[in-house]
Amino acid sequence: MITARKLSRRFGDKRVLEGVDLDVPRGGFVLVTGPNGSGKTTLLRLCAGLAAPSGGELEVNAPRETIGFLAHEPLVYRELTALENLDLYGRLYRIPERRERCGAMLERFGLWDARNERAGTFSRGMLQRLALCRTFLHEPDLLLLDEPFDGLDAEGAELLQQELVARSRCTALVATHDPDALAARATGRLALA
Amino acid sequence: MSRYAADVTALARKDLLLELRSRDTLPAMLLFVVSALAVFHFALPSGSSARAETGLLWIAIVFTALLGLTRAFSAEREQGLLDGLVLAPCDRSAIWLGKTIGVTAFLVLAEIVALPAFALFFHPLSWELVAAVALADLGIAAIGTLLAAIAAASRARELLLPLLFLPLAIPVVIGGVGASVGSNPASFLGFLGLYDAVFAILSWASFEYVVTE
Numbered sequence: 479m480i481t482a483r484k485l486s487r488r489f490g491d492k493r494v495l496e497g498v499d500l501d502v503p504r505g506g507f508v509l510v511t512g513p514n515g516s517g518k519t520t521l522l523r524l525c526a527g528l529a530a531p532s533g534g535e536l537e538v539n540a541p542r543e544t545i546g547f548l549a550h551e552p553l554v555y556r557e558l559t560a561l562e563n564l565d566l567y568g569r570l571y572r573i574p575e576r577r578e579r580c581g582a583m584l585e586r587f588g589l590w591d592a593r594n595e596r597a598g599t600f601s602r603g604m605l606q607r608l609a610l611c612r613t614f615l616h617e618p619d620l621l622l623l624d625e626p627f628d629g630l631d632a633e634g635a636e637l638l639q640q641e642l643v644a645r646s647r648c649t650a651l652v653a654t655h656d657p658d659a660l661a662a663r664a665t666g667r668l669a670l671a
Numbered sequence: 672m673s674r675y676a677a678d679v680t681a682l683a684r685k686d687l688l689l690e691l692r693s694r695d696t697l698p699a700m701l702l703f704v705v706s707a708l709a710v711f712h713f714a715l716p717s718g719s720s721a722r723a724e725t726g727l728l729w730i731a732i733v734f735t736a737l738l739g740l741t742r743a744f745s746a747e748r749e750q751g752l753l754d755g756l757v758l759a760p761c762d763r764s765a766i767w768l769g770k771t772i773g774v775t776a777f778l779v780l781a782e783i784v785a786l787p788a789f790a791l792f793f794h795p796l797s798w799e800l801v802a803a804v805a806l807a808d809l810g811i812a813a814i815g816t817l818l819a820a821i822a823a824a825s826r827a828r829e830l831l832l833p834l835l836f837l838p839l840a841i842p843v844v845i846g847g848v849g850a851s852v853g854s855n856p857a858s859f860l861g862f863l864g865l866y867d868a869v870f871a872i873l874s875w876a877s878f879e880y881v882v883t884e
Contacts, residue, residue: 527883528754543760553755555685555746557692569681570759572674596692612755 479504479620479649480525484534487520494520497534500668502651507663510653512670518653519550521670522622525651538620540649543571546618548626552609556598560589560608563597564615571616583611587637602629610638614645621650627659635659678761682769687776689746696742697777700735704785707731712792724793725800725851729844731785732778732804733811733837739777740815741832743770744823753823757882767816767878775812782808799860803850806863807843810870814839817874820881842866 480502487495495517502508510518523529525538526547547553554563561580568576584590587607592600597608606629613621627635642650642663652660657667690696711727747753756766782804790796815836822832846866849859 523754526754526758528757541760542758545758547754547758549751549754551751551754553750553752555689555752556750557689557746558685562688566681566685567755567759570678570756570761572760 479506479539480651481537482524482534483536485521485524485531485536486533487517487524487529488532495524495670498668498670502649502666504649505647506665507650507660508652508666508668509657509660509664510651510668510670511655511657516670518670519624522547522549522624522651522653526622540620543616544619546613546616546621546623546648548609548613548621548623550624550628552597552605552612554597554605554608554612557596559594559596560584560600560611561593563608564611567612567615573616579615580611583615586641587611588633603631603634606630607634607637610641614641619648621645621648621652623650623652623654625654626652627654627656675762675765678765679768679772682756682766683772683776686770686773690773690777695745696739697780699742700739700777700781701784703738704731704735704781705788707734708785708788708792721794722848722852724789726844726848728785728789728793728800728851729807729847732782732807732847733840733844735781735785736774736778736808736811736815736840737833737836739774739781740819740836741829743774743816743819748823748828753820753882763879763882764875766882767820767874770820771812771816771874774816775808778808778812779805797851799856800851802860803847803856803863806860806867807847810843810863810867811840813867813874814870817878817881820878824881839870 480500482498482500485495485498498521510521512518524531524536526545561584564580564583565576568580573579584593587610589604589607589611592604597605600608626638630638654660708731715723757763786796818835819832822828822835825831843866846859846863850856850863853859
């Protein structure tokens with residue numbers, strides 16, 4: 479589903495990614511590891527189409543509407559409630575039975591009771607849960623997850639593990655500093671230097 | 672088309688809701704435009720020409736718009752939200768159009784206060800002036816939203832937006848003053864309509880390239 483050959487990305491004179499080869503087959507679950515600044519986030523942004531490569535080849539066989547992208551930022555409006563945020567994305571992704579789906583996602587990640595609270599009042603962990611709801615809302619086929627356990631407590635991490643197990647048919651590229659948490663699910667690894 | 676309209680509606684509704692909650696932009700625009708007109712009222716010598724008075728109104732409108740445009744993408748910029756919108760499977764121009772509708776709404780609301788204030792401080796409003804302001808709002812919002820998106824991606828955004836926007840606002844001032852006090856307002860209103868059409872099409876077509884690499 480994702481193929482990269484000698485992929486590189488530079489910001490001015492600074493090399494962020496250089497000569498990366500990557501194969502993520504359909505249904506594959508590949509972990510991307512590496513120290514800070516090694517280009518994990520940049521690789522995910524390239525795969526999401528949010529940035530263009532400086533060199534090499536990148537092929538992602540997934541239309542935009544089938545990509546679930548979890549970024550460092552939760553990508554939710556702080557002045558909108560949890561439900562309003564999901565409703566906005568639900569409209570843009572044209573999700574059938576949108577309201578029911580938004581409610582189900584909030585329940586699944588333990589945010590139902592906070593559905594009418596503004597995202598700006600959420601803790602870091604709650605924001606991450608809301609970001610996960612947004613990521614999975616439209617039933618994506620390709621998951622691009624950047625540090626998915628970031629900020630989650632033990633219960634939140636368990637809910638995410640359950641969600642990933644339930645989505646075993648999804649293809650995933652996951653940047654993480656904690657590969658052990660996803661080792662059982664992983665079909666491949668890419669170590670960036 | 673109905674899907675496009677639904678996307679635009681959802682995005683514009685979101686911007687209006689955000690402003691209703693945060694009240695960041697509109698109160699500042701209202702305060703600025705009324706203050707500017709009050710300052711002009713006391714600074715301008717008595718017996719000044721209608722052209723001079725109307726010119727000052729247009730300066731106030733352009734800078735009020737600039738104030739609103741500076742905040743147009745603040746939520747998206749500060750929270751990286753443009754990525755989320757760009758990834759959604761809607762046409763990227765819908766993001767521009769939704770934002771343009773929001774900017775236009777704020778401008779119209781500011782002028783609902785500014786125009787009576789102008790009539791109070793200077794001289795009565797003419798239908799040509801009101802029509803020119805309405806047409807100018809569309810053009811200012813159309814090109815301003817595109818430029819605000821360009822500036823939002825830059826580190827020097829507070830500097831870049833006025834540098835990009837003010838030269839492109841000069842035709843609006845020329846058209847607005849000409850339509851308000853000129854001898855042939857219809858031609859200036861036509862000029863403003865043409866400005867709106869050209870920059871709306873240009874902005875609509877090029878927004879995708881602004882928000883993606």
